[in-house]
Amino acid sequence: MDTLETRELRYFTAVAEELHFGRAAERLGMAQPPLSRAIQQLERRLGVRLLERNRRGVSLTGAGEVLLHEGRAALDAATAAARRTRRAGGADGPGGRGGPGGPRPRLVLAVKAAGSHELLRKLLDAHAAEPGAAEIEVLPCGICEQEELLRDGRADVALMHAPFNSLAGFDSEELMTEGQVAVLPAGHPVAARETLSLAEVGDIPGLPLARWPRHGTYPPGPGPEIQNLTQLAQLIALGRTVGVVPDSARAWLWAEHAAVPLTDAPPVVTHIAWPAHSRSLALAGLIRTAARL
Template structure:
């Protein structure tokens, strides 16, 4: 039995006439009659009662019509889903975001993808420092990562999206919080809150470099793994911090953000995926990312 036999039968059953069914199917009537007779012979069941004027369904034919319609509908649905997968409209993607991108890029991208690619299933994980994302990409725990370059791993393809300056995070009670901008050298005696040094944090290295360019190295650094914890520590008065500008989207009572006036130090944001692991739906996501950042 072939799908065309089901389509032939459904056409005859719905038209109740071989001639009209043949016209609907764009074929001659005799071959259609022969195919329906062959179907009945194969099933060992009479599906149709034929007369000179019309065709009626037997009780077995009524039930077979229900099942045949369901089969054909399922086949059409499967074909449509296959086309959408091929076109990148359907798929499953696991995405990791570095701490700062968690509070700015993640919500914007999630909204965009929900609007533009509603058939895409997403797993979004925030607060993933770059080394953790690199490991997760290599072990296939995530498919796409938004992280801080440089990333020098042979099996990963990395695309730099933008660069952003460091800004200062201060307790709102800090004397410098009243200023519109901060001179980095004025923070030389402060306790710094920063990302972990032992995890090869790009931002940690950028903070030390920025301080070094104005002639000091932080005397004391408290290390935390998550951006929200870092800003909360500052809000609690435990120290000050330098973070990428996008962290300003994270608003925590007691902490204020101020631009730095005496030194410009930027950190990059990049997206990374496994080399040769591009899928149609990932290509669509990458296009949406670029469009979002251009806006």
């Protein structure tokens, strides 16, 4: 039989991630013997060994590695489907019921905090003016979190920025292309320059370049590890670092900041992105509005 139950995938994923039946059972809130039996039954049904069990512990076979990868994706898809279905039916969050015609459609739009402020304002205003427009909940998120929010269903659509965000697995529409600027303390001598190169930004005495996380790690260097734009803004104002950001980020600059255009930084392209399998009419209306902008 080729069909797998969600329960079986949850059980196997817990064991595969913990590599320990006792910890997996505790995580699932069940006893260990029925969990062991469920995994054995799953292996018999599939006709393959998923786990190697010996005195040293538990390890995944090649088939187990495949099922862990596929199982995670299937569980994420099921969770996302439930979240989006509840939202479409008005059962998730405030403002779900829109009157005698039934529930008013609601979309969650994930955006990087303080990013693309002017574009976002224009998009929301234009969409609100459309007849029958869905209610838009703006979900500010951290650096590069839009992808995860789209995949697990916490968001229906997102503003994403290439080359920083990956658009793999999503449909998207390009909205805006812009350059990048170096943000420095306003009183620093380099802040008076008309332009800078990336090499020059990385070689300013006393101002190490801020480091942003990429795929869970930070690049090497002496600069501070930055987790959000508020932290970056404060450290620049204190004269502790210099940051490289899209030109639209000028909207959040403080009086203590100065922005200098960069001559050789790659352009930043803002996309509106959504799951490739989406068939939401409310989402389609938002995408049409964004494309007109």
